[in-house]
Amino acid sequence: MDVQSIIDSLEFNEGVFRYILAPDSPLDVHWKPYPEHWNLLEITCHLLDEEVYDFRSRTEHVLEYPEMPMPAIDPSLWVTRHHYAERDYMTVLNDFIRERNKSTEWLNALKNPQWENTYQHPKLGGLTARYFLTNWLAHDYLHIRQANRLRYLYLRDVAGVDLNFAGDYGQGL
Helix, strand or coil, rough: CHHHHHHHHHHHHHHHHHHHCCCCCCCCCCCCCCHHHCCHHHHHHHHHHHHHHHHHHHHHHHCCCCCCCCCCCCCHHHHHHCHHHHHHHHHHHHHHHHHHHHHHHHHCCCCCCCCCCEEEECEEEEEEEHHHHHHHHHHHHHHHHHHHHHHHHHHHCCCCCCCCCHHCCCCCC
């Protein structure tokens, strides 16, 4: 997949996220199918943090300073350190959409980026800017799937009817 197609997909996914994370759906943003799973608020907080502190930051770092050490991140700690459960959902959603737009504007404005610039990760070895960009898109797809699954489980929980006629949600690819 060429770089511009990845950037275009990240831009397209802003609309997908805007829809799938929409608060006007019947899904309560605090509802969880199981205590150890994330709710819609936590997913959206995570997407915002990943947008700002992980994928955009790391892609930019490898493009600009591939020889410099990369700042450490710990997404699992962000849940408590960034107080996900206490955040206002609409603020987080709007911040994520704004940051995604900022990301795609930045990506589209790059002049002759060196996508093969390589950062030497101490454990993973050489990671290119293209690697981080491609994983950014893969991360989108994982959380789109997660949000869809959450919507399905919510429907199953509140509908009051058997959903087996629709098909087996676990089957497919």
